[in-house]
Amino acid sequence: MDLQVMRNCYVISSLILFLFFFVLMPVNSQVNNSYRYYYPAFEPERSNHLLLHIANVNFVKDNEYKNKFVWGHTLIGYGLQPTLMYYAGDRLRLMAGVFVQQYSGLNYYSEVKPVLSAQLRLSSSVDVIMGALRGHVHHNMIEPLFDPERQYTRPVENGIQFLINGSRLTSDLWVDWEQFIREGDDFPEWFTVGVNSEYLLRRRRDGAPWNVVVPLQIMATHRGGEVSDYPELVQTSLDVAAGIKTRYFPGGYWNDIGFFGYGILYRNLNDAQPMGLNNGYAWYWGLTANTQRLNAMVGYFYGKDFIALRGSGNFQSVSPIHEDVYIPRRQLVTLKVGYNRTFLEKIKFSFLFEGYYDIPDSRFDFAPGLQIVFSPSFFLMEKEFF
DSSP: OOHHHHHHHHHHHHHHHHHIIIIIIGGGGOOOOGGGGOOOOOOGTTTTTEEEEEEEEEEEEEOOOOOSOOOOOOEEEEEEEEEEEEEEETTTTEEEEEEEEEEEOOOOOOOEEEEEEEEEOOOOSEEEEEEEEEEEGOOOOOOTTTTHHHHSSOOOHHHHEEEOOOOSSEEEEEEEEEEETTTTOSOOOOEEEEEEEEEEEEEEOOOOEEEEEEEEEEEEEEEOOOOOOOOSSOOOEEEEEEOOOOOOOOBBBEEEEEEEEEEEEEEEEEOGGGGOOOEEEEEEEEEEEEOSEEEEEEEEEEEEEOOOOOOOGGGSSSSSTTTTOBOSSSEEEEEEEEEEETTTEEEEEEEEEEEEETTTTTTEEEEEEEEEEOOOEEHHHHHHHH
């Protein structure tokens, strides 16, 4: 990193600290994606129960973007997923339903997909899901690796997933098989592999106000396939992020105050990326704060020849929407301020304001959004089928 970049980092660090302590602290907040979740938790006490689960997501997101990397657009509509769930004993859950999504202003559904899955509890801390996955925002990835807007643009993921929830290690490992091929097809096989793992290095217990977590996140994409007649080269690419997260629990009005820092590497393994970019890196770090309902984050992103494979276009060095737009170094200050509230346990409301200040361009893009999630389960009958 050259001297000018180091100076910029120092200036931005000072700006972020100022914003956090003199602007954001009175807001009392931190970003929390759990208010956008609707995948039902596994309930082993439901053995031999048949239930109807309804997941309804109502959303509006106004992307006021004027940059060269993401189109400015508004997403407004709803998603609905009625699902029958049967617990075959206390270790296996079968789910069958359909997901439909409609954008306001359209007289047809933009998404109509079957939802079929089997979730097996291998042990008290390890689950495997095959079929429709616990996807998108449930993966809880950082934005340069995985765009949370995929909750609306790719709401159903299919493949295989392993969930680990140990005393110190938690992990989400999945394969989202996006495009299947048969022999002679003229289009490529396409799938995404993701990993989000966290190791609890220092535990909050016995009144200690701190915890320290070591995160590892991986996003890998593959395009190709041996039986396809697709003319382009096979391409396998990786984004790998690792770092540290700390949270301080002051008690009282504050739930927690935290710091996160990630180093991110981008690698393309087949020398086939646009603009010839096969190697890149990025830094992403920031501060968070959280109360019961309000939350906020302010961060700084620096990327050099970085390709966000499944991340937000705001963090790219090569534009995914315009040909021949290449900006080697990207520097952004990111801001997120949210308000979350739960009504009647199964109704979750969230407001999120997202801001992106492009330092070299002196431009501020922003995206406010609202979401209401309604996700109840209704008991239908108890019967031992197996």
